Amino acid sequence: MPDDQSFDLAGCLARVRIHDQIAARQLVEHLYPLVIRIVRAHLPRRVAEEDLAQEVFLKMFTRLEQYQGAVPFPHWVSRIALTTCIDHLRAQMRRPEYRWADLSENEAEVLEAITADESGAAPDEALEARELVHRLLDQLKPADRMVIQMLDLEQKTIAEISSLTGWNSSLVKVRAFRARRKLQKLFAELKKKEGS
């Protein structure tokens, strides 16, 4: 959610609708933190975050006439950002299956520590853990990846995800279930390869 609570969103939107370029710039500046957080969280590899953010904003302006006010404007923009990210993730070439040999030395150490003991990764290994999570998430279908990302990494509730994506809660649960099953399979395969 954008930080600036004093921002007159309704007034700004009204001015944007009559092609006020200054209002359009203010709207972009206001919504940028919201959009860039979504874009960074669901950014496909080899896509620049700024390019994707620009695409989201241009879609927002193009579809502005369709906004009826049924949901808060930031939620409506979030949905545009999420669907744009999903489209890019779908367009991304399907990555080959992830193998133990593909892990960097640090990532392999983190995975070993995670799977071996209860304590988890050391604080200085958080970056490797994050990279490892993203590599595993890359193996999932874009929509499933998005649900797990929001549930497990951003710790959003089913209701919040439903509100942000526009998917009903049953669909979110189904996607989460499917994604977790796939992740378990990926984990099991990695551990098997580690052992061999």
Add this chain to the structure above:
Amino acid sequence: MKNTHQAWERLVSAARSYPDERDVKAPYGFATRVAALAMAAERPVVSFVEHFSFRAMIAACSLAAVVVAANYSSIRSLYQEQTPVASDDPVAEMIDLAS
């Protein structure tokens, strides 16, 4: 299965602890560029041109009708003057002879 789930939980917990300190403010010039692109794209250039093309067509048709009406007698006489010329045609003369 349970172990795998716990391992995933520990992994995402470690991943969450990585602080994302990247700036969330729009880069310099980003908002201006996007607003300019959006406003340029939004300007209904095609409908503007279409609107004026249609008006121009109506004006042109009206003008043509006025010109024809104003010069109707001249046009008609010109047409009538052409009829005797046609009678100079040997074929027409032959037809006239035959009739």
